[in-house]
Amino acid sequence: MTLLKEPDFGTPERPGPATVSVEIDGMPVTVPEGTSVMRAAAEAGVDIPKLCATDSLDAFGSCRLCVVEIDGRRGTPASCTTPCSEGMSVRTQTPKVEKLRQGVMELYISDHPLDCLTCPANGDCELQDMAGVVGLRQVRYGYEGENHLDAEKDTSNPYFDFDPSKCIACSRCVRACGEVQGTFALTIEGRGFESKVAAGAGESFMDSECVSCGACVQACPTSTLQERSVVDLGMPTRSVVTTCAYCGVGCSFKAELRGDELVRMVPYKDGGANEGHSCVKGRFAFGYATHPDRQLKPMVRESITDPWREVEWDEAIGTVARRMREIQDRHGKGSIGAISSSRCTNEEVYVVQKMVRAAFGNNNVDTCARVCHSPTGYGLKQTFGESAGTQDFRSVAEADVIMVIGANPTDGHPVFASRMKRRLREGARLIVVDPRRIDLVRSPHIEASHHLQLRPSTNVAVVNAMAHVVVTEGLVDKGFVAQRCEGYEDWAEFVARPENSPEATEEVTGVPAAELRAAARLYASAPNGAIYYGLGVTEHSQGSTMVMGMANLAMACGNIGRDGVGVNPLRGQNNVQGSCDMGSFPHELPGYRHVSDDAVRGVFEELWGGTILAEPGLRIPNMFDAAIDGTFRGLFVHGEDIAQSDPNLKHVTAALEAMELVVVQDLFLNETAKFAHVFLPGASFLEKDGTFTNAERRINLVRQVMAPKAGKHEWQIVCEIATAMGYPMAYDHPSQIMDEIAQVTPTFEGVSFDLIDKLGSVQWPCNEEAPEGTPTMHVDEFTRGKGRFVVTSYVPTNERSTRRYPLVLTTGRILSQYNVGAQTRRTGNVAWHPEDILELHPHDAEERGITDGDTVTLASRVGTTTLKAQISDRMPTGVVYTTFHHPVTGANVVTTENSDWATNCPEYKVTAVQVRRARVTAGD
Template sequence: MTNSIDELDLMGTGNAIFAIGTNTTECHPIIGLGMMKAAQRGAKLIIADPRAITLTQHADVWLRLKPGTDVALLNGLAHVLITEGLADEKFIAERTEGYEEFRASAMRYTPAYAETITTVPAELIYKAARIIGTARTTATYYTMGITQHTSGVDNVRSVANIAMLTGNMGKALTGVNPLRGQNNVQGSCDMGTLPDVFPGYQKVRLPEVREKFSKAWEIELSETTGLTIPEVLHEIEHGNVKGLFVFGENPMRSDPDINHVKHCLEAVDFLVVQDIFLTETAELADVVLPGATFAEKDGTFSSTERRVQLIRKAIDPIGNSKADWQILAELIKRMGIKTKYNSPEDIFNEMRALTPSYGGITYSRLENEKLQWPCPSEDHKGTPVLHVDKFVRGKGSFFAADYKEPAELPDADFPLVLTTGRVTAHYHTGTMTRRCWGLDGLRPEEMLEINPADAKRFGIEDNGYVVVTSRRGELRARAQVTERVPEGLTFITFHFSESPGNILTNSATDPETGTPEFKVCAVKVRAGSAEKHPAKPYNINNVSA
């Protein structure tokens, strides 16, 4: 996030919130509550989402776009902002570059043309753009509804275009604010768990960066960029990846096209899984290393707003489990590499010495201060708002993006679109929440949302069982006949082992990031039997009605 979560508490009349591709009240309930309270105080709320999520009930404008058409919608908004004189010309001239090329592209996306792609009525595009352009401040929020597409990078850049076009960057109550999907995704990325960077987003390809880390770690580091997750699976199939270490992840439920994932994990020569429970992925492993939960270890988390938070263990690790850092340090040592870590603080201090954005953050400061990176020195107060005087790259770059269709569209054989997401009761693949009696009781089984017109067309009854099939696999779930989804669209989660939503999804990815297109694939639905699901996850290759 460029800005801070608590800015929502300051929003009211004269401010605006633009939330696109984010079911915030379900996936980030505290932030979602903040948005609704801001709307109650008079802030204008613009929601772009195909489904009738909770936030749409509070919205001043609901842009109910066709899944995968975000670029066309955002270009349509940009067209109105430019043609009606609502762009911040001073900000554009002083703080940005590439505007003329972007402007020429956006001018082709009249609201009438955008409507033909998105199905959003042109008058609503005008109304939303005028709110964004006339509000004192507009803060933009997005999540995986923007990124999990084959056009994900174009989507994100188009979101940034709107913020720069209106000068809503570098000051309070504005910004481009991606909400991270899990509690330490931001911290993991900060620490270099991306294939092309070391900690602090320092590029592997830069010789001076490699030299710095090679010297600190006393080992020669490669200039070769690593593989994305889809590339790892591809290379397993081609015999180029022989071993795989899965750490705190459950790709047998969280990755698309699970049958393909299963094939790859069974094919790899050596699979190690480090996790707190025996997940579906861990069940396939040659070795399982039992890690510790958050309550059993010390360390730091970095939240979605770049806030670094100190945690202390409440209990010692149970059984043979160990804190993750201890497991990794022992592995490194046994591989012949010197280690000098005696505590998480030792690791943190090494990291901050090598990572300028964390340089001024210390454990002692975190005891009493609220710090957000970048915090380059110990007398620095942290950075609640990014890009105040200038962008990190100097000038912000506009990007001219054109609408591209999703990789898989409905046809005669698979006539419906499926999109995926979450519900409040469950977290990610359900590894933890489905072991909690109260949470599992709130949502004990999978529900496929389907529009009443489609339900009638395919003979589906509300609360009856259905079989959902894509080109990659099929599952059984209950039907929830609802106008929450428009005609032609269905919705499912990926929380349930006995109904794994990602057995259906498409593994097509964004060409730049390798992020799969979880949000759009083609399916068909038919009525199934009332036979109960097996108590234990079934063989995912064999589903019968």
């Protein structure tokens, strides 16, 4: 249920070339074959009353409110389950169906509380609406019979209540949990009058398998499943469509408010990425935006041991500008730089890199994408010619074989995972390549055909072995390769070598050769084979090599350039793609163009004035090294918490301590702010106008729903710093920044706020050739012309297990928390994950005398931390896993300096460690 209702056609669209023509109440309408009478009526502008039907769910035919009469047919069929047939003549309002509908409503209302005026859903209740529509005036059965009005309310979930007294047993919640979300946590328990919605096996919602995606709440036509915030605050009065600021799926939401108070976030049906679905973070975890921990005044201090002093904006900005220039005067132009954030808008990121290049006069700008998907940018650019994924999310619905490598979409990208699971339930085959048995390997109605449970750090050996099978067993799409690619012969000769065979690599990878061969055959022989991957690919010392390895495999099998195929990075944060697009890397100007390109620099120099350096600047890890060696002294950190998220924290904090000026712009005084000299309060996504670009290159508008709580926009603050440093930068609105981006970036040439507003969203490239964007890339030819095969030799990581550190630690995230937890730790999501835990295999635990829940020490060659153990057989022996959501754990205390050879993306996924039961002191 929602305040502003998008049209609901009652049953899903049935697209297809064949059509049928029917008459609804005398009005002719032509619809695709298979379309329900209810939907055809809605398309003709006739709303048939309904309760159990909604167009996000398959027709169910239980409420009997949508009955109609059809000429030449007996009885009163349900319009939701009756498909249109040629020449059908339907009457939706006859005395007979009106009487039936009133009778049905009487029965519903006889067992429903008559508390509309005090009900949280008052004014937003389909039962209430339908009672009005059918003209209900009496309930002949009275209200005193047996009923469910005393049924106990379940308030276990932090975000929504379940009040069974208001349930009409329409099953929309149950169906949404299955069909939309794919979790199947809900069921109808009992028969007849005893029928009731139940979570799990009669458990509370919180104790059940429910993942709090909100699909059931969204589907409920009454107040049975109701957001707690609506119960507490009342029904919202206005609605603004905007974009979620969590993961790289980039869901569209309606932010629904009362005045300036955000009441709820409701997924937007017309959102290109999510099409009306959501996850627990985007749907419910927005409380951080108004959390009392927000620091709303700028602050300065001389030294990091001094107390903070709140100041006005002018003083804070002046201090940053003056001290940055003083550092440059003493240590040179290259002694300062900035780190931008993938959580910020494209426009904010663009002005940060512009400030660095034009005002600082160097290329020392990097983005947090450095530590997640920089190998994607490198690898896909080398092979395909563009640093981006190839498909839109809808494409997965056409995939026949889906290969998920080093990604855990049900936790990291849950809304996309629901799309993927839907396709898998329809029969697509699944290959999972992951050391852990992630949920996708076996979940309700889904089972991977192959789980290649490889040893961490052996991705490249696995992909080469798969390519070996494809090449040596004659599975190559020779036509595609001959027409579209180059470098095949050298690559094919390389992968066909005996040392790359599954049998030869089995000892290193741990993947049985027969299993790998079967998986390779399955992927290669699929009509449409699609690869989806995550940080389990990129965050390795061979991350870039692996990205190229996957690109090679996809090209060899002809799996590029149409729906259902492709190589698709699942981006971590909301604007990873966008921050990279915007020129945040120290070697690239916006649009992934190298700074050494004279013509490209010329475009920017002419527009911006001044000279842009032709040499690359420092990447984030290089900044830390340079800080310690004394050549890098001033850093502006925009929306990132490098003192929690980056590896080898001892090294990071030593670097921060060595700097003369650290400026942090953030919502909260985060871990990095402990080393800062100036703190500039940031704005939440609810306070911003701008754009985010998601993992499918989709540019979505972020619309301001409330004024910036700190009084300034983030782009404005950056512009004021640049101006105070002597380089005037000014815009009236972020749309002007996007206009400038479009002016200087060929792939964004046609993009404007007006166009995005008009189309809902736009996938770049958007230019003269593709004025409404490009859902699928490399259709007729690759961006670079020919797709390039690159030889990807397997080079083992430097990180080796030893007698002292015999286990391998791999890190990741879970569904309820996000990145360093700055946002989600300040929401009700802590109910699911109050602390980081260490998962380890029962055998490894037993060897160490560790039992479930024990406090353990986790030690690597660079550091030690303490956390609780969880024994889990989804881990292979020898591998342990934890998250990095909580600063008190500091998982990155133990991760090392190892990084991807090409991009310096840290090797978070492989750290040699030892785990021991911690000594328990008295009182513990």
